[in-house]
Amino acid sequence: MPRPGFVLEVDRSTPPVLIWHGEGFRLERLPADRSRVVYAPEPLAPLPDPDAAIRQALVEPMGDSAPLPELLHAGMRLTIAFDDLSLPLPPMRRPDNRQRVIEAVLEMAADAGVDDVVLIAALGLHRRMTDAELRHALGDRIFDAFAPHGTLLQHDAEDPSELVMVGKTEKGEDVEVSRRVAESDLLVYVNINLVAMDGGHKSTSTGLMSYRSVRHHHNVKTLQHSRSLMDRPNSELHSSAWRIGRLLGKHVKVFQIETTLNNDAFPSQMAFLQKREWEWDVRDRATFLATSRGLDVLSPATKRSIFHSILAPQAMTSVQAGEVEVVHASTIDALHRQQLVDVEGQSDVVIFGLPHVGPYNVNSIMNPLLVMCMSLGYFFNFYIGKPLVRPGGVVIVSHPTPWAFHPVHHPSYIDFFEEVLSATTDPLQIEKVYEERFATDEWYRHLYRTSYAYHGVHPFYMWYWGAHALEHAGATIIVGGNRKAVRRMGFKPASTLADALEMAEDQVGRDPTITYFRCPPVMLANVH
Amino acid sequence: MSISEVRDRLGAVGRLGSSVRPSSLRDLPFPLSAPSWPASVPRPPKRSELGVNYGTDWARRYPVRLARAAWTDFVTRPLVSAVAQPSVEGLDRFEAVVGPVIFAANHSSHLDTPLVLSVMPEPWRHKIVTLAAADYFFDTRLKSAYFAFALNAVPIERIKVSRDSADRAGSLIAGGWNLLIFPEGGRSPDGWGQAHRGGAAWLAARSGRPIVPVHIQGTGRLLPRGAKRIYTGETKVTFGTPIIPDLPARELVGQLEDAIAALGDEATTDWWSARRRAAQGTTPPLTGPDASAWRRAWALGPSPKDSARRCSPADERRWPPKP
Numbered sequence: 121m122p123r124p125g126f127v128l129e130v131d132r133s134t135p136p137v138l139i140w141h142g143e144g145f146r147l148e149r150l151p152a153d154r155s156r157v158v159y160a161p162e163p164l165a166p167l168p169d170p171d172a173a174i175r176q177a178l179v180e181p182m183g184d185s186a187p188l189p190e191l192l193h194a195g196m197r198l199t200i201a202f203d204d205l206s207l208p209l210p211p212m213r214r215p216d217n218r219q220r221v222i223e224a225v226l227e228m229a230a231d232a233g234v235d236d237v238v239l240i241a242a243l244g245l246h247r248r249m250t251d252a253e254l255r256h257a258l259g260d261r262i263f264d265a266f267a268p269h270g271t272l273l274q275h276d277a278e279d280p281s282e283l284v285m286v287g288k289t290e291k292g293e294d295v296e297v298s299r300r301v302a303e304s305d306l307l308v309y310v311n312i313n314l315v316a317m318d319g320g321h322k323s324t325s326t327g328l329m330s331y332r333s334v335r336h337h338h339n340v341k342t343l344q345h346s347r348s349l350m351d352r353p354n355s356e357l358h359s360s361a362w363r364i365g366r367l368l369g370k371h372v373k374v375f376q377i378e379t380t381l382n383n384d385a386f387p388s389q390m391a392f393l394q395k396r397e398w399e400w401d402v403r404d405r406a407t408f409l410a411t412s413r414g415l416d417v418l419s420p421a422t423k424r425s426i427f428h429s430i431l432a433p434q435a436m437t438s439v440q441a442g443e444v445e446v447v448h449a450s451t452i453d454a455l456h457r458q459q460l461v462d463v464e465g466q467s468d469v470v471i472f473g474l475p476h477v478g479p480y481n482v483n484s485i486m487n488p489l490l491v492m493c494m495s496l497g498y499f500f501n502f503y504i505g506k507p508l509v510r511p512g513g514v515v516i517v518s519h520p521t522p523w524a525f526h527p528v529h530h531p532s533y534i535d536f537f538e539e540v541l542s543a544t545t546d547p548l549q550i551e552k553v554y555e556e557r558f559a560t561d562e563w564y565r566h567l568y569r570t571s572y573a574y575h576g577v578h579p580f581y582m583w584y585w586g587a588h589a590l591e592h593a594g595a596t597i598i599v600g601g602n603r604k605a606v607r608r609m610g611f612k613p614a615s616t617l618a619d620a621l622e623m624a625e626d627q628v629g630r631d632p633t634i635t636y637f638r639c640p641p642v643m644l645a646n647v648h
Numbered sequence: 649m650s651i652s653e654v655r656d657r658l659g660a661v662g663r664l665g666s667s668v669r670p671s672s673l674r675d676l677p678f679p680l681s682a683p684s685w686p687a688s689v690p691r692p693p694k695r696s697e698l699g700v701n702y703g704t705d706w707a708r709r710y711p712v713r714l715a716r717a718a719w720t721d722f723v724t725r726p727l728v729s730a731v732a733q734p735s736v737e738g739l740d741r742f743e744a745v746v747g748p749v750i751f752a753a754n755h756s757s758h759l760d761t762p763l764v765l766s767v768m769p770e771p772w773r774h775k776i777v778t779l780a781a782a783d784y785f786f787d788t789r790l791k792s793a794y795f796a797f798a799l800n801a802v803p804i805e806r807i808k809v810s811r812d813s814a815d816r817a818g819s820l821i822a823g824g825w826n827l828l829i830f831p832e833g834g835r836s837p838d839g840w841g842q843a844h845r846g847g848a849a850w851l852a853a854r855s856g857r858p859i860v861p862v863h864i865q866g867t868g869r870l871l872p873r874g875a876k877r878i879y880t881g882e883t884k885v886t887f888g889t890p891i892i893p894d895l896p897a898r899e900l901v902g903q904l905e906d907a908i909a910a911l912g913d914e915a916t917t918d919w920w921s922a923r924r925r926a927a928q929g930t931t932p933p934l935t936g937p938d939a940s941a942w943r944r945a946w947a948l949g950p951s952p953k954d955s956a957r958r959c960s961p962a963d964e965r966r967w968p969p970k971p
Contacts, residue, residue: 133685400679409679409680
């Protein structure tokens with residue numbers, strides 16, 4: 121029986137706790153009697169037979185949807201869209217959930233005699249996936265059956281001939297979607313719900329739409345009023361995405377398939393990363409020492425290469441299919457069973473240790489903007505109710521924050537960092553003055569469409585992602601980061617955690633209360 | 649290299665930074681030493697990896713079996729032969745039986761298991777598992793590993809037959825292994841036999857495999873319970889006719905106990921006398937005379953420590969009275 125998550129009140133007997141630091145980690149002793157550590161629940165047991173569960177979900181769908189076999193018929197146009205490489209994290213071992221689900225859908229489509237089937241990677245404004253990444257997500261059988269015939273596509277949010285405007289929502293939001301999707305008889309969307317932000321109408325209204333649509337929910341105003349991003353009923357971003365998704369649903373039949381994973385994020389060789397420190401046995405301690413010492417002598421590129429080769433043993437814990445909103449509600453219930461941790465009250469300081477990978481640097485570099493997005497965007501928003509840190513409190517982030525960018529994946533990030541952030545860090549000002557220029561820049565557009573680059577506007581979204589935290593927190597301190605890069609973002613650099621805690625006292629007073637959010641594995645703090 | 653130097657060298661890894669100079673390995677900071685346990689976190693009940701939880705699957709892998717066969721044939725047998733000078737009776741009684749079977753013997757000495765294993769004919773000798781008291785033979789890693797290797801011992805609880813122990817023994821029988829069990833649950837405390845517990849009979853009834861009763865005579869004098877040294881002398885092992893478990897387990901217990909007592913009588917007298925007494929129901933029980941403590945002790949004969957009076961065990965014992 122896996123143990124639920126819990127909050128450890130730190131006392132003198134508490135051993136040092138592990139804090140992620142990019143491609144590495146450190147052990148830090150937290151101040152006794154005023155610190156607490158939030159630990160994630162242990163991984164739930166996976167479905168004993170995921171393939172059988174998938175088939176059952178498809179023939180017994182939720183909501184008012186008919187069983188999938190009844191929706192399939194010869195002569196129809198079937199489009200299967202699936203989440204891109206930003207999910208799950210770290211990438212999971214094969215077979216990926218997407219492969220299992222899409223194979224089951226294709227079996228039924230083959231039985232029904234459906235010839236016109238197209239697969240679309242729902243990239244949104246993310247970079248295109250490489251063939252190897254597609255193979256990993258979909259499996260060889262699917263890749264070899266579709267890719268050579270040009271029926272395995274990647275969504276292009278900048279191809280005017282392949283986008284179609286289906287209307288405007290009651291709030292005036294443009295709904296411009298992939299033409300193939302709009303002209304399909306059935307859209308099957310295959311999702312992996314790693315965090316509560318994913319899934320539902322957001323899958324289609326982000327992954328299959330154009331910049332003209334995405335900008336309606338990816339902006340400073342919605343993100344400042346998404347409290348949190350992981351709590352859909354209180355997220356303005358999701359409200360907009362829901363409006364857009366509902367309108368799309370009036371034009372094309374959507375059959376949503378969502379899956380959840382347990383939080384078994386690291387292989388057994390690195391079991392110590394998921395264990396509570398006082399439960400480390402000799403092997404865990406030896407592995408930690410050997411790993412840390414080994415990492416100390418490796419170059420950043422080598423470390424990155426090693427860490428990005430980690431495949432998570434995560435396993436499917438639930439699968440739901442049918443009508444989008446009913447399915448998503450059930451998915452969120454399943455996700456909460458794995459991730460929710462009850463926390464009493466806010467603290468003056470919150471500490472986040474960032475790992476090597478986030479949604480936007482799979483097989484890539486976590487550049488300073490992604491550090492900001494991961495810490496103030498994702499980690500800060502891993503709450504329901506209220507943030508872990510009080511208004512005006514301090515966020516301490518542990519990450520090397522190198523002044524380094526992947527030139528192929530993140531070209532517009534480089535210019536954003538050099539040009540925009542050197543002028544201002546105010547999200548509203550950035551949005552007003554710079555966004556449109558970057559979003560419509562022909563060179564970025566070209567790289568997005570033909571290379572493996574994120575869209576020109578993507579670095580802006582990274583910054584907006586932290587807009588709520590920037591507004592809420594009094595200061596952000598980054599431990600062990602490149603000082604110039606940290607200062608460029610308007611944050612304060614610190615050499616050690618002790619220094620950072622001392623600096624935080626300037627903001628929140630002496631002997632502040634501290635919460636260390638020990639993530640990964642992913643969890644969601646239910647703050648009362 | 650001193651402990652301080654070890655700490656300093658490895659300390660940079662964990663950013664430990666303690667200024668206290670350690671004097672022993674336990675003083676080293678985490679993670680070089682074990683972590684402390686937070687006071688606010690209740691300790692879970694610790695599941696020991698010893699005792700009944702000790703895993704012995706490794707001892708039945710082929711390379712280990714080969715090593716044990718060599719150990720039994722070239723170490724155990726010569727040693728037992730030198731110390732216990734065994735004679736064997738009744739091997740013909742179970743040669744027609746198809747394994748696996750359960751060998752059930754009386755128990756008065758640590759010599760019993762190596763003695764039985766060393767006189768056991770092939771193919772039984774190298775395909776047998778000894779069920780051994782978890783609390784005694786598996787209380788340390790070294791002992792556990794030794795007994796698992798040398799005797800192919802498997803831990804069981806002697807107080808009660810737990811579901812785990814029963815399942816483990818059942819799966820061994822199902823896997824084709826013969827079992828050696830001492831139904832008394834432990835060595836004799838006073839040199840006389842003890843009432844049988846139900847484990848062997850229950851396993852036989854459950855698995856449907858025959859029980860071969862075995863009587864061991866003389867080992868209690870060479871290495872009795874609590875002895876600090878081992879004596880040399882003669883021993884005798886008598887195998888009985890296999891008992892087919894067609895009775896309920898409770899009745900099987902009595903049947904097995906009677907069979908081993910009859911073998912004990914046979915070892916002391918002769919087959920015909922023992923057979924007649926068994927038919928009349930007058931087989932002297934292995935539990936000894938129903939008399940006062942000193943008379944029970946006296947009936948065992950001279951102490952093995954009294955070397956001037958040592959002779960063969962059959963002549964020494966004063967009970968059962970000779971006809």
